[in-house]
Amino acid sequence: MxxxxxxxxxxxxxxxxxxxxxxxxxxxxxxxxxxxxxxxxxxxxxxxxxxxxxxxxxGLIDAHFHAVLVEANLGKLGGMPKSLLGQHARAMLEAAMQRGFTTVRDAGGADYGLAMATEVGLIAGPRLFFAGRVLSPTGGHGDSRGLEEASCACCSNAGAFSHIADGVDEVRKAAREELRRGATQIKIMASGGVASPSDPIYVLQYSEEEIRTAVWEAQSWRRYVMAHAYTPEAIRRAADFGVRTIEHANLIDEPTAQFCTERGTYVVPTLVTYDALDKYGRAQGLPEVSIQKLKVVREAGLKSLEILKRAKTRVGFGTDLIGGMHPHQSGEFVIRANVLSPFEILRSATVMNAEILQMQDELGxxxxxxxxxxxxxxxxxxxxxxxxxxxxxxxxxxxxxxxxxxxxx
The missing domain is CATH 2.30.40.10 (Urease, subunit C, domain 1)
Known part of the structure; x- marks a missing residue:
């Protein structure tokens, strides 16, 4: 030894x-x-x-990482061979390790194979907790079809990143499939997003019954649900229906932050991705519709941190970078310093993220x-x-x- x-x-x-x-x-x-x-x-x-x-x-922990989202235009992922995606993921994971991140929680796209490759040393990267493919309704944040595409979702590029699952039965099956394949958490889309072409930021995604179904399935495996959500209504619904971690939360307001605090819900802001997308997104292929949506959430980022701090909400540390923007990962520390103390930031990236991973006293x-x-x-x-x-x-x-x-x- x-x-x-x-x-x-x-x-x-x-x-x-x-x-x-x-x-x-x-x-x-x-x-x-x-x-x-x-x-x-x-x-x-x-x-x-x-x-x-x-x-x-x-070792630092990034609670919102994307190892295989190697294109800013997510619609292109479905046309890439999995072997090529795997090599891109290797490079991204190994670079994250060299920045001091010994653990990452992948928020959609990574799988058991990548986790095992890091576990046995084939990839010199961080410990990998992965959600597998995310769950999204038709036209939701996980549906990457362009507005002109008439093909069914099952035949689209969405399958490289997400399940398009509508209704309780499809959500249940998709969640069970990811849990069967080793997912350490389930991710759902609870509001519109920037990178998807058809859904406004404000649109609610998944009904109460669908969200509670995903939560029940995850909890039955002693795991949990993380939810992409921007608006107060989307955040509150997700927290109320049993979601454990809210991702992004840029548009959160004071009452919703207080509700999350009272519920014990974790929130994982990801501010550096909006800064990087604003600077480099168009050059890296981010569609114009996404550029326009980006403006809505980027400006609210630091304000959301202030609101969460006042509400004493449990705040994790995430980055959510995609494409060639991963080298900016550690910029999240500097951006947060506009609102939070170094101690608060480091605690989020260690102790708090270990709690999110259900690995307190083991990691962080x-x-x-x-x-x-x-x-x-x-x-x-x-x-x-x-x-x-x-x-x-x-x-x-x-x-x-x-x-x-x-x-x-």
Whole structure:
């Protein structure tokens, strides 16, 4: 069993807004064996990393990632071979790891094969929690057919990313199929979206019976439902009907945020994707109808963070980047700093996201018995969150499950 000793670390514990200096952490195998404010005797054969006061953080978690959405125009995905999509996904996952994200929750498109490839080391990427194909009604956010297409949804490009499922029976079958195929959560579309061609942002998607059916099926497997939703009405309906995490929520208002707080519903904003789409979307093939819808939600992004903070809602950390915009993933830290403190942002990307994944005390923390996912940062990110921006230039060491994925002397 391999051992790693991190000595003299400034530790982020997820509970206090300052790093804890002079800490020592021993890893044995894939778990954290010991955490102490006193020196730990180096075990025979262990590798010691003398940090000399550098920051030691839990591995970062992105709770809204898309490994296979390699085109800004989602309608093109259906024409791409799965083998090609898999190679694109490999590149995106491995790049995310080098930015310090040791875990991602894929919000549509990834599958069991990608999760297993990362698990066994064929892809040097993050742990992958995946929703499989998302559930969308006809004409919903998961229906990528152009307005001129008359083909049935089952024959369209939607199948590369989503199930087009209408009515309780189809929703039940689609949810069961994704759960059968190993999905760690089910994703549904509860409002219109930017990347889809036919649905206005405000349109409600799925009836109460359909949403409750998806929730029941997920809960029967001890899993949960995440829902794409922008407007207060869409968000409140989803939370009321049992959805556990709300994605995006740009147009949320104060009463709806308070309702989510009272229900214990998590909200995962994804602000960097709107910034990236605004700057690069048109050049990367985002349809003009999506460019126009983007304006509605982009301007409301920071305001939504302010509302959620005042309501003390449980806020996760996500990015939702697609196409060639993945390199901007860590820009989410800097954007959120306009409203939130570095501590609040880091807590969302570690402790809170681990709760969302139902992996608290396993991920997003540095404590005895937890999985040994950790990153070293040059400098103090609780004073300068921008240290986490970029492509991992300020992250010399990345460990996942007790194995090095980056180690710069």
């Amino acid at each position: 391999t051992s790693i000793l991190f000595s003299d670390a400034a530790l982020f514990d997820g509970e206090t807004p300052q790093l804890k200096p002079g800490m020592h952490v021993l890893v044995e195998g894939d778990r954290i064996k010991e955490v102490s404010d006193k020196p730990i005797t180096k075990p025979a054969g262990a590798q010691e990393i003398k940090l000399n006061g550098k920051a030691l953080l839990p 923390c540095i404590k005895v018995g937890a999985l040994a996912d950790m990153i070293v940062v040059n400098g103090d990110p609780l004073k300068d969150i921008a240290l986490l921006d970029g492509q991992g230039e300020n992250i010399p060491v990345i460990v996942k499950g007790g194995k090095f994925y980056k180690s710069v002397a």
